[in-house]
Amino acid sequence: MSTVYTRRLSKELAEIQTETKPPIGIRLLKADDFETWIFEIEVLGDSLYRGERFGLKFRFDNSYPFSAPAVQFVVDSGMKAPVHPHVYTNGHICASILGDDWSPTLSVMAVCITIQSMLASCKRKELPEGNDTYVRTAPDNPKKTHFVYDDDTSPFPSNRV
Amino acid sequence: MDMETFSQDPSTTSKGKGKSYEVEYETLSQKLVEELMQADVEHISAIFGVDSATAALLLRHMDWNKDRLIDKFMDNASSVNVAAGVTPASPASSPGPDRSRRSTRTTTKSLKKAEPAPTPQPFVCPICFDDSQVETLALVCGHKFCTGCWGAYVSSKIREEGEHRIICMGENCSVVAPDPFILRALDDDAETAARFQELVVRNFVASNKNLKFCPFPSCTNTVSCPAAASRSTLTTIVPTVVCGADSRHKFCFGCPIEGDHRPVLCAVSKMWLQKCHDDSETANWIKSNTKECSKCQSTIEKNGGCNHMTCKKCKYEFCWVCMGPWVEHGTAWYSCNRFDDKAGVEARDAQSASRASLERYLHYYNRWANHEQSAKLSVELYVKTEKKMEEMQLTTDLTWIEVQFMKKAVDEVEKCRTTLKWTYAMAYYLAKGNEKELFEDNQRDLEKAVEDLSELLESPIEPENIPTLRQKVTDKAVYVSKRNQILLEDTAQGYLEDRWRWNVAVEGFD
Numbered sequence: 001m002s003t004v005y006t007r008r009l010s011k012e013l014a015e016i017q018t019e020t021k022p023p024i025g026i027r028l029l030k031a032d033d034f035e036t037w038i039f040e041i042e043v044l045g046d047s048l049y050r051g052e053r054f055g056l057k058f059r060f061d062n063s064y065p066f067s068a069p070a071v072q073f074v075v076d077s078g079m080k081a082p083v084h085p086h087v088y089t090n091g092h093i094c095a096s097i098l099g100d101d102w103s104p105t106l107s108v109m110a111v112c113i114t115i116q117s118m119l120a121s122c123k124r125k126e127l128p129e130g131n132d133t134y135v136r137t138a139p140d141n142p143k144k145t146h147f148v149y150d151d152d153t154s155p156f157p158s159n160r161v
Numbered sequence: 162m163d164m165e166t167f168s169q170d171p172s173t174t175s176k177g178k179g180k181s182y183e184v185e186y187e188t189l190s191q192k193l194v195e196e197l198m199q200a201d202v203e204h205i206s207a208i209f210g211v212d213s214a215t216a217a218l219l220l221r222h223m224d225w226n227k228d229r230l231i232d233k234f235m236d237n238a239s240s241v242n243v244a245a246g247v248t249p250a251s252p253a254s255s256p257g258p259d260r261s262r263r264s265t266r267t268t269t270k271s272l273k274k275a276e277p278a279p280t281p282q283p284f285v286c287p288i289c290f291d292d293s294q295v296e297t298l299a300l301v302c303g304h305k306f307c308t309g310c311w312g313a314y315v316s317s318k319i320r321e322e323g324e325h326r327i328i329c330m331g332e333n334c335s336v337v338a339p340d341p342f343i344l345r346a347l348d349d350d351a352e353t354a355a356r357f358q359e360l361v362v363r364n365f366v367a368s369n370k371n372l373k374f375c376p377f378p379s380c381t382n383t384v385s386c387p388a389a390a391s392r393s394t395l396t397t398i399v400p401t402v403v404c405g406a407d408s409r410h411k412f413c414f415g416c417p418i419e420g421d422h423r424p425v426l427c428a429v430s431k432m433w434l435q436k437c438h439d440d441s442e443t444a445n446w447i448k449s450n451t452k453e454c455s456k457c458q459s460t461i462e463k464n465g466g467c468n469h470m471t472c473k474k475c476k477y478e479f480c481w482v483c484m485g486p487w488v489e490h491g492t493a494w495y496s497c498n499r500f501d502d503k504a505g506v507e508a509r510d511a512q513s514a515s516r517a518s519l520e521r522y523l524h525y526y527n528r529w530a531n532h533e534q535s536a537k538l539s540v541e542l543y544v545k546t547e548k549k550m551e552e553m554q555l556t557t558d559l560t561w562i563e564v565q566f567m568k569k570a571v572d573e574v575e576k577c578r579t580t581l582k583w584t585y586a587m588a589y590y591l592a593k594g595n596e597k598e599l600f601e602d603n604q605r606d607l608e609k610a611v612e613d614l615s616e617l618l619e620s621p622i623e624p625e626n627i628p629t630l631r632q633k634v635t636d637k638a639v640y641v642s643k644r645n646q647i648l649l650e651d652t653a654q655g656y657l658e659d660r661w662r663w664n665v666a667v668e669g670f671d
């Protein structure tokens with residue numbers, strides 16, 4: 001399984017760096033190893049996040065790609081999470097693609113694009129309901145949180161385990 | 162001692178005696194549940210003319226509701242098949258005519274659909290990008306991946322996510338892998354295959370109101386209790402069951418409480434536990450393990466389960482729970498269990514009313530917590546005693562059998578303290594009146610008997626006093642067991658006769 005994980009990430013990295021350029025607004029900031037990658041996400045065109053730049057952090061282990069990577073916004077080194085009804089101030093994101101709807105045929109870039117369009121289509125800049133409670137009790141790894149996806153209304157996180 | 166409550170004959174599966182505080186139930190091994198499940202699968206397979214793997218997917222999709230499945234299937238079989246993941250959503254999206262489940266041929270398709278390959282190229286698995294993999298598997302949708310990736314995916318779903326419904330890895334594909342496919346993907350990973358089987362059984366059990374999985378970790382037994390399957394019966398019975406794998410696997414069939422919460426109804430138990438949870442900070446101090454002697458103020462630590470305390474310094478004898486002199490507890494008017502409501506009379510303004518209500522709660526909570534603690538302490542004490550008795554067995558001519566009486570008595574004490582603990586939750590919610598007084602009489606009698614036995618169990622053991630001690634302990638244990646039965650029987654009868662009145666609204670009562 002670990003060979004799949006490294007071969008797969010090498011292949012994805014090669015595609016990002018050379019073969020096919022990432023879509024506009026998505027830029028690779030760091031991928032020194034197969035544990036943590038960081039991308040810069042910017043929403044271009046007409047959106048509530050015009051001019052803002054966010055860091056999107058991926059954490060992998062050897063269960064990738066059979067299990068989703070742990071994905072969250074960077075909330076240190078001067079960066080902040082976007083104000084969005086599905087994004088907690090600790091950077092955790094409630095998106096079904098990172099949980100129940102993850103499929104091994106998806107990729108790091110597919111996640112970046114999904115998150116970018118999630119921001120692009122946002123109509124109101126507001127925090128998720130229960131942000132403070134969640135942030136106070138949330139586990140470090142967002143994958144430990146079992147989010148209930150409820151499309152356009154607020155997500156209802158509950159801690160697994 | 163009541164032997165009926167101790168003996169667990171493993172060959173019989175039917176439990177529950179003719180007592181009104183016991184419920185009739187059966188324990189089923191995982192194998193027996195699998196047989197029940199298989200019977201449903203075969204039934205559906207015969208009616209629909211499909212293979213059993215397909216029938217299983219259809220049943221799981223309908224939460225094992227056969228009637229509903231038959232209805233829906235007769236109405237629109239193809240939409241049920243799609244919803245259950247038996248067939249792909251739209252046949253047009255299926256890539257190519259190759260619908261074989263397993264293909265050892267390499268494919269001519271390249272990853273990038275845009276450029277049709279003019280010459281045959283090796284199959285590159287779109288997940289691992291390994292082109293040396295020649296063995297592939299695909300579900301009915303035709304989405305092909307190498308067997309290594311299928312194995313890793315299926316295993317990750319089962320082991321990491323506890324999922325038995327495994328959908329195709331293809332993007333936006335909702336075809337579900339039937340059991341034979343899963344077993345093939347897992348190849349020779351017997352451990353994961355067993356975990357998968359357990360998940361399937363759990364799904365079946367969870368869908369059936371008559372069944373409940375034993376909540377104890379790594380236990381795979383199931384209890385069948387049709388008598389407690391409907392919520393309305395929970396206003397008249399407390400369905401305590403034992404899974405059969407282990408006599409400690411005692412749980413409530415009617416609610417998530419692990420353990421025996423008789424004589425208190427599920428709904429009332431839930432209210433009480435919620436209250437304890439909400440008020441835990443206020444009540445925490447009371448659980449403290451040390452107190453001061455009310456006479457000489459020296460610190461006293463409780464180290465046994467008995468509530469009869471003697472201050473080491475001044476020899477003052479008192480009750481650990483109410484801190485009152487123990488002499489009073491030895492007489493007929495033992496009244497440590499009853500809450501003295503005089504504070505209620507003085508409660509004229511809101512502030513003293515809320516203080517009175519807190520005091521009332523603490524009265525019950527204190528006793529509740531104490532029985533819980535004492536039950537634990539008696540078990541700890543027993544472990545020490547047992548060691549001592551084993552030593553004695555070596556140094557004296559006492560046989561192993563002769564030193565066993567303590568074990569049964571300790572078990573009885575633990576069991577009765579659990580009953581007592583819950584009687585305080587019951588009394589907290591019982592409306593004042595004759596019935597409550599009778600309940601508290603039974604509670605007091607049991608409590609007194611348990612305290613006596615507890616004290617006896619803590620008395621010093623010397624080889625020469627063992628025969629006498631044994632007689633005393635055995636007699637007391639029989640009496641305690643009888644008091645426990647009387648209390649449980651009377652409470653259970655009260656439910657059946659609708660005799661109990663509550664001071665709050667209880668779910669299921671008008």
Ligand SMILES: [Zn+2]
Nearest residue numbers: 286289307310
């Ligand atoms: Zn593969």
Ligand SMILES: [Zn+2]
Nearest residue numbers: 302304329334
């Ligand atoms: Zn598929």
Ligand SMILES: [Zn+2]
Nearest residue numbers: 375380404410
């Ligand atoms: Zn069990």
Ligand SMILES: [Zn+2]
Nearest residue numbers: 413415416427
């Ligand atoms: Zn219950």
